[in-house]
Amino acid sequence: MSAPADSIEIQNVVASTGIGQELDLEALADDLPGADFNPDNFPGLVYRTQDPKAAALIFRSGKIVCTGAKSIDDVHEALGIIFDKLRGLSIPVDENPEITVQNIVSSADLGHNLNLNALAIGLGLEDVEYEPEQFPGLVYRMDEPEVVILLFGSGKIVITGGKRTDDAETAVEEIVKRIDNLGLLD
Amino acid sequence: RLRKWQERIRTKDAGERNLQFALSEIDRMASALGVPRSVREVASVIYRRALNEDLIRGRSIEGVATSALYAACRQEGIPRSLDEVAEVSRVPQKEIGRTYRYISQELGLELKPVDPKQFVPRFASALGLSEEVQAKATEIIDVSAEQGLLSGKSPTGFAAAAIYAASLLCNEKKTQREVADVAQVTEVTIRNRYQEQIEAMGFR
DNA sequence: GCTTTAAAAAGTAAGCT
């Protein structure tokens, strides 16, 4: 009764935005408690929010990358907290900065063990990367939706590369169809 | 005009020198790995194809040469593990794996996943084990793979465990450490795979 | 290409008790 699509859980959302204002990251690193800034290592300043849990990379240009959130709502919430923190430091922040979701990582469970060797051949070696000496997952690049699926022997899978919430659902339904058509869904 | 002409000759010479270097490296590594001449020839063909399709750009000659050799071993059914290939190359294992995936994809090699059984003769003879043990190990691999135990597991670790189990069953016991050393896996991996395989064979 | 961030899957490995 439980369809594989019902097992989908969003694990990570990556989004980008910008406050429309250049920043002095050296000063910001001093004024923002908990900020990590190592310009020799990486040009962005790292700031983590506790609730919701997320990490933001803040750049001199005022552009920001938010990762680690468990939902698109959490991305907006976390960035809202950061915008308010910056405003609290008298830094002008755009009224409603546009937030773009760049990648959503989800996990799901197909509920059946998978024969990855058979699947590599069945799905087509040209679209598959399966090198168990290097990584236990089979990497399958799907065209529609344009996502990458990692399939494991346990039947657990990871869907990444999608920008929309329903990409994972569509991808799971599609991969189940393809595996079933190959007679490899036991 | 003259300058352009000289430049062409210079790049042609450089290209020729690079190709000779790559082919001699393939030869050197192939000798060190003890693979037959036929595999070196296949590796050379793969390298030339990669060169013609401009796949070397942005990659090291040695990295592509090593990957071509790794691919050739697989294509010819006598695979070497990435660990083994990395030992005779001056390119790190991680880069060999990454470059192999790239040229394999771009050249459409479409190589099937490595079959653990292909490691059995080489590992077993390195351990001085009989044909009987090899046949038993092969049987163990077939039975446990059919039961779905192979998915996601390293082919060398799978082969090593089967050889260890077969050596016990045929009274030619080798220690986990001895098998682990020739297969270049840890004893922990052999132990884990061995337990599953023994159960799949209906022993215990 | 690299650097940094985040998260899942499962296998392998290394260090410590």
Add this chain to the structure above:
DNA sequence: AGCTTACTTTGCAAAGC
């Protein structure tokens, strides 16, 4: 023999080397 920690893979943006 465990247990813990850490590394492998995928996707993406950011700025700069």
